[in-house]
């Protein structure tokens with residue numbers, strides 16, 4: 001199964017991705033994670049990415065697509081994959097169509113994750129992540145057992161620079177202008193299905209099975 005996941009920042013794409021990955025045994029590819037892995041390297045590219053991502057802007061299509069093209073051919077993608085955070089604009093949607101064709105693959109669904117805007121702002125302000133393994137916490141609902149220390153790997157738990165209030169607003173604007181047209185792109189191809197992620201997670205798999 002090959003899926004793309006589309007939704008505003010903070011709509012819970014990461015959580016839904018983990019559920020889908022475990023249930024359908026497909027690889028979860030987050031372009032944000034691929035880029036954050038690049039940031040850890042000491043390179044001119046890392047410096048450039050830090051500046052762009054710190055400002056909540058989109059990284060160039062060329063850089064992200066190159067990272068993605070290297071990722072989708074890896075062994076763990078043989079059973080399928082779920083793209084989380086790509087495509088973010090129409091140009092990337094076209095690039096993805098080309099990448100899939102080159103690899104003889106077909107997109108099965110574009111899953112649109114929705115939640116009310118108030119929930120988004122609240123969730124992102126609350127979110128903390130482990131610098132080392134990427135585990136996600138919520139300060140009010142699911143904090144690490146020891147403040148600032150990851151339960152899974154003992155790494156440092158921090159707030160992402162792009163989860164600060166000003167940057168959250170910038171990311172929402174970028175999403176509205178660049179990513180929303182992607183919804184129409186997939187709707188026109190009859191591939192778009194909608195998932196309301198404001199409800200209870202215990203029902204998520206059942207709901208997802210019905211629409212995927």
Ligand code: AMP
Pocket residue numbers: 009031032033035052053056057058059060061064084085086087088092162171
């Ligand atoms: P995310 O973890 O998906 O929220 O992504 C974090 C940041 O990485 C975004 O705000 C962008 O700066 C960058 N990014 C992630 N995916 C893409 C993409 N497909 N195209 C451009 N920039 C991206």
